[in-house]
Amino acid sequence: MIAVPQFIKQPRYWLGLLVLCLINMALAKFGLWIAPFVNGSISAIWPASGFGIATVVLFGPRYLPSILIGSFFANLGMIPAPLAFMFGVGSSAAVVMAWWVVHLDGTFRWQLDRIVDVVRLSFIAVPLAALMSAVLGASALVALGAMPGENWLNALGVWLLGDLVGDLVVAPAVMSLYAAYVVRPSRGQLVEAVILIVLMVLVIGGTHLQWMGTPNFDPQFHLLFPFIVWAALRLGGFGLAISILSAAAMVVALVLGEPRWVGTSVPYLEVVNLQTLLIILSVPGFLIVAALAEHRHVERRYFEIAYRDSLTGLANRTALVEKLENVVNTAYMNGLDVALLFMDLDRFKNINDTLGHAMGDLVLQEYARRIQRCLRNDDFVARLGGDEFTVLISGHNAREAAAAVAHKILAAMRTPIKLGGHDYVVSGSIGIAALESMMTLNWSDTNRINVAEELMRQADTAMYRAKRNDSGFMLFNSSMDSHTKMQLQLESELRVALAEHQFELYYQAKVATASEQIVGCEALIRWHHPTKGLIEPDKFLEVLESIGLILPVGAWSLREVCEQMRQWREQGLPVQRVGVNLSMRQFLQPDLLVLIDQVLVETQIPADLLELEITESVAMSNANLTIDTLIALKQRGIYISIDDFGTGYSSLSYLKRFPIDAVKIDRSFIQDLEHESDDAAAIVTATIRLAHAMNLSVVAEGVENALQRDFLMKYGCDVLQGYYYSKPVSADEFATMLMRGHYH
Ligand SMILES: Nc1nc2c(ncn2[C@@H]2O[C@H](COP(=O)(O)O[C@H]3[C@@H](O)[C@H](n4cnc5c(=O)[nH]c(N)nc54)O[C@@H]3COP(=O)(O)O)[C@@H](O)[C@H]2O)c(=O)[nH]1
Numbered sequence: 155m156i157a158v159p160q161f162i163k164q165p166r167y168w169l170g171l172l173v174l175c176l177i178n179m180a181l182a183k184f185g186l187w188i189a190p191f192v193n194g195s196i197s198a199i200w201p202a203s204g205f206g207i208a209t210v211v212l213f214g215p216r217y218l219p220s221i222l223i224g225s226f227f228a229n230l231g232m233i234p235a236p237l238a239f240m241f242g243v244g245s246s247a248a249v250v251m252a253w254w255v256v257h258l259d260g261t262f263r264w265q266l267d268r269i270v271d272v273v274r275l276s277f278i279a280v281p282l283a284a285l286m287s288a289v290l291g292a293s294a295l296v297a298l299g300a301m302p303g304e305n306w307l308n309a310l311g312v313w314l315l316g317d318l319v320g321d322l323v324v325a326p327a328v329m330s331l332y333a334a335y336v337v338r339p340s341r342g343q344l345v346e347a348v349i350l351i352v353l354m355v356l357v358i359g360g361t362h363l364q365w366m367g368t369p370n371f372d373p374q375f376h377l378l379f380p381f382i383v384w385a386a387l388r389l390g391g392f393g394l395a396i397s398i399l400s401a402a403a404m405v406v407a408l409v410l411g412e413p414r415w416v417g418t419s420v421p422y423l424e425v426v427n428l429q430t431l432l433i434i435l436s437v438p439g440f441l442i443v444a445a446l447a448e449h450r451h452v453e454r455r456y457f458e459i460a461y462r463d464s465l466t467g468l469a470n471r472t473a474l475v476e477k478l479e480n481v482v483n484t485a486y487m488n489g490l491d492v493a494l495l496f497m498d499l500d501r502f503k504n505i506n507d508t509l510g511h512a513m514g515d516l517v518l519q520e521y522a523r524r525i526q527r528c529l530r531n532d533d534f535v536a537r538l539g540g541d542e543f544t545v546l547i548s549g550h551n552a553r554e555a556a557a558a559v560a561h562k563i564l565a566a567m568r569t570p571i572k573l574g575g576h577d578y579v580v581s582g583s584i585g586i587a588a589l590e591s592m593m594t595l596n597w598s599d600t601n602r603i604n605v606a607e608e609l610m611r612q613a614d615t616a617m618y619r620a621k622r623n624d625s626g627f628m629l630f631n632s633s634m635d636s637h638t639k640m641q642l643q644l645e646s647e648l649r650v651a652l653a654e655h656q657f658e659l660y661y662q663a664k665v666a667t668a669s670e671q672i673v674g675c676e677a678l679i680r681w682h683h684p685t686k687g688l689i690e691p692d693k694f695l696e697v698l699e700s701i702g703l704i705l706p707v708g709a710w711s712l713r714e715v716c717e718q719m720r721q722w723r724e725q726g727l728p729v730q731r732v733g734v735n736l737s738m739r740q741f742l743q744p745d746l747l748v749l750i751d752q753v754l755v756e757t758q759i760p761a762d763l764l765e766l767e768i769t770e771s772v773a774m775s776n777a778n779l780t781i782d783t784l785i786a787l788k789q790r791g792i793y794i795s796i797d798d799f800g801t802g803y804s805s806l807s808y809l810k811r812f813p814i815d816a817v818k819i820d821r822s823f824i825q826d827l828e829h830e831s832d833d834a835a836a837i838v839t840a841t842i843r844l845a846h847a848m849n850l851s852v853v854a855e856g857v858e859n860a861l862q863r864d865f866l867m868k869y870g871c872d873v874l875q876g877y878y879y880s881k882p883v884s885a886d887e888f889a890t891m892l893m894r895g896h897y898h
Contacts, residue, residue, distance in 0.1 A: 161216055171220050174209050178202050178224025185320070186228060191410045191420055196291075196309055198425045199406065199432070200316040202228070203287060204324025206249040207280070211256055211264050211325075212332055222246045237298045244290030248317070252283035252325075265333045266326055266391055267447035272440045276322055284317035319429045326440045327399050330391030339392050347385070347393045351400045354381040358401075362408050375405060375431050382435050386442040394439045402432050463537040465515055466522035474536035474544055478606040481534070481548045485589065493556035493588040495545040496613035497525070497563065498621065500581045502541035505573075507776040513573045517580055520571050528562040544613070553588035553629070560584045560627040584627035585616025644697050647683070652707060656682045659714050660882035661732070663897045664853065664875045667867050672897055674731040674765065676875065677715045678882045679707070699737055708740040709749055716757035716764065718885055723759075727892040731793055733765035738772045742779065747786055754790075761791035769797045773812060781812060788813045795853065800837060806844045817845050821856020821876070827865050839869045846870065 161167045181202035189197040206221040222242040229238035256262040256271075256279050263271050292309040295301035301309060339347075361374045378401050385397035409420060409428050420428075458464075461473040469477070478494070485492045499521065506514040518541065525535055525543055534546040545563075547555050563584065570577035587609045615638055616630035651657060661675040681689040698704040715734050722729045740746065754761055766787065773780050773796060784794055795816035796809060800823055809817070819841055826834030838854070845852045854866045857876030866874060880897045891897055 159216070167216070170213070171217060174217055174220035175224045175227075178205060178220050179228045181205050181324075182225055182228030185316070186232065188406065188410060191415070196312045197316045198312070198319070198429060199323075200313075200320035201324045202320065203245055203248060203283070203317045204321040205328055206245060207252045207283060207321055207325040208328035208332075210249050210253045211262075212329060215250065215253060218246050218249065221249055233300065234298065237294060237300055240294035240298065241291055244287050244294065247290060248283040248287035251286045252279040252321075255279040255282055264329045265447075266329055266440055266444055267451070269441060269444045269448060272326065272437075272444045275326060276437045276440070280318065280321040280325065284314050284321055287317050288313035315426070315429050319432050322433050323398060323402050323436045326391075326436065327395035330395040330440070330443075334392030334395075339389070343389055343393065347389055347396055350381060350385055350389070350393065350397060354378065354397065354401060355404060357381075358404060359408070373408065378405075378431075378435060382439045383442070386439045387446065390447070391440070391443045394443050398436050398439060401435055405431065463539075466519055466537050468522055468526075468543075469534065469536040471536065471538045474534070474538065474546070475606065477534050477536075478546060478609065481546060482589070482606050482609070485548055490548050491550060491552035491588060491590050492609065493547045493552035493586060494609045494613045495547070495556055495560055495563075495627075496585045496587070496610070496617040497543045497545070497582050498617055499541040500583055500621065502580065504771075504775055505578070505580065508774065509573055516573065517571060517578075521567065521580070521582075524566040524569075525563055528559055528566055533559070544610075553586070553590070556586045556588060557627070557629070560586060564626050581626075583617055583621035583625075585613045585618065585620055585630060586627060587612035587616060587630040641697065644694065645701050648681075648694060648698060648701070648703055651681055651683075652703060652710070656684070657707065657710065658682060658884070659711060659718070660884055661888035662875060662882040663880045663888070663891060664733075664873050665879050665897060667863075667871050667874050670874075670879075670897075671895070672730060672891065673873060674733065675888060676733040676735075676767065676882075677711065677718075678735075679711060680882075695737070699739060702739065704737045704739050705743060708737060711735075712749065713753050713757075716753050716759045719759050719763055720757045722889060722892065725889065727889060728895070729763065729892070731763050731765045733767045733793075733795065735767050735797065736772065738775060741768055741772050741783065742776065746783065750787070750790070750792070762793060765793040765795060767795050767797040767818065770799060770801065770809075773809070777811070784813050795851075798855075799841065806841065806848065810848055814850065816851040816853055816873075817841065818853040818855050818875075819871075824854050824856045824862055824866075824876070825858065827862050835865070838866070838871075842869050842871055 179202075182200075185197040185200045185202055188199060202221075202225065206224075209217050209220065222245070225242035225245045226238050229241050232238075233241075252275075256274055262274060266272050266275070288310045291313050292301075292306050295309060296303050296306050358375065358377055361377065365372075365374075382394065382397055382401065385393040389397075405428065409415075409424065412420075415421075415424075461470060461476075462468070463470040481492055484490070499517070502514065502517070505517055518537070522535075522537060522543070525545065529535060529545060532549075536544050536546075538544060545556075545559060547559065549555065564582060567582050568579060570579050572578075589605065589609060612630040612634075615634045616628045619634055619637070620626060620628040658680050659677045660680050661677055663672045664674045664676065665671060666673045679691050679695075681691075681694060683689050695704070698707055712734055715732050719729050719732055736746075750764075753759075754764070787794060793816070794812075794814045795818050796812075796814055797818050798820045799817040800820045806817070819838055823834045823838050826832060827838060842852050851872045852870075853873040853875060854862075854871045855875050857863055857866065857874045857878045859878055862876075863874060863878060880891070883891070
């Protein structure tokens, strides 16, 4: 059974077909009407064929019947029905030919906004279609006895030219008018188009009517060219289409209506002139429009590349900088406020590292959308790169508006995002810098560019402060600058500290819960500042990490620990395992294993005396890499513990994947141990039970009193560490402990 296409059942289709049939018929009638003025039988202009090509290219071959039927009924009554039918078949075949040629490789754009499409339509599809129609039409005339065979070639020529003119004028014009129906021209363009046509009628019509009928009258149709160029340059395809159709109508009317040809037909040379004129008005016009559209497209692409962020579609850094300078200028002129929000996603790197960059991209795209939804139309949002976004707000009370927007954005971020089947909440930190209108009144011109830069810097500083304080968002204030200066000073002092050997390692004992004998220790760094005295690591570790100095300092710690063990062993002390903390950067550095091997070989320390402590978040930052590194460390016999356990977002069952030896319960839980029913107590006991089930040793950090010790003893914690036994002490003091065999 033949399947009936769906469109057949749609009334819209039949209505469309009917309308197209009627238009086709009307245009064919027009062609037939002008035929006697020219040579009596075959029309010099056949607009129906151009309209047919346009409708089938635009709406598909399903509308082909409109051409066959329109042509048939237009001719019926004037010529025998079989001939009328053959003409209809010829017209339809010509349109199929044009449709096939333009769609050969599926790249044709009926909007005619590329030169290649205008060329394909005008120089290949239309000539082939016109030739086919002419061959079939002239042959049908001869075959059905309506014309002697010797006139075939002549009829073919006239038919061909008539179709060419109709196709080249009407087909691109109808396509362009349809494009304007889809993307409406502006009111200004419509007004300009009307003015253009009125002027064209006045100039051409006026000159023509003035001289018409005088001896040696020469029509001044070349005066049409400036109007066509004007339309093509200023109004695009739509303006050009209506100008060309108006010009064609006017020219045909003026030529046919000339008193010289009344009662006779227009001489053939005049007809060819008319046909040539219409073709050279149309084809170059549409080529100009296409060339301009291509140029605009290239410009738009350059603009996109230069000013758009390709991942999120938001404005990029360059666009922000330009916009900021403009907004600052406008604010200066109009006494407005400007506020800049600088936003950064918290721990975004972890998402990239653990879930992959593709998921990271999804997060950025989703958060770009969420930020946009929190803004008004005239706010400006940009992605600076990575996970950094900015929002620019200007107007009255921009600072208050910025704070409200920051609230909205942070609230929008709290909705979890689904990644790989799991819900994640990615929080953000926002810094806000604002310029009040009162201040702007005093700016000089050069100042204003610096002001834009300064705003960016201040918002950035406030964002870092918000991130550090975990406070969501913060407004910039000048005290933040002094903090930044102090940070810079700290950075340079730390570089000096490394070069001048101002770091020292202290050692804190770890004792076995059952015997309370030392079973090892943890090496903890201290800084002997030349003026400020002994500084604890919490005050400088983060800066070391942020400026990358943690790598040489970490390498120094590792070497120092092993060197110290070697010395203690040489002194005959009962050296136990010593733990060294590894920071994120250290753990992820590619030559960590090379360094460890080198140090162990140099100091001749057995690998099982070395313990590496990595925090949960370090282990989780890149699970696959962590497993590989840990396996390599284990193969060497190095002892591995997970530090600060309970503060990250992993679970023991997740850590099961890692080849580790011990977990160190974070001291915040130990300090909260008071009653067995407390949350902390429940967490500690559950951790001990689970860790033991997984054959892991459990160390409790921060044991400060007998109550905590007793609790941990009762629940079978293996090792205790804390001030209750010993604070971190210098290497010499720890050597004394080792000598005594006790932590006192
Ligand atoms: N990457 C490196 N990190 C290091 C290194 N040296 C230290 N650190 C890390 O710095 C953080 C702070 O260390 P510190 O100020 O030395 O504090 C340690 C102990 O003094 C403290 N502690 C131990 N017992 C108690 C106690 O009973 N009460 C109490 N209030 N504090 C106590 O805990 C710190 C040891 O913590 P941990 O490492 O988690 O076991 C700290 O995070 C260090 O890791 C280094 O060379 N490299």
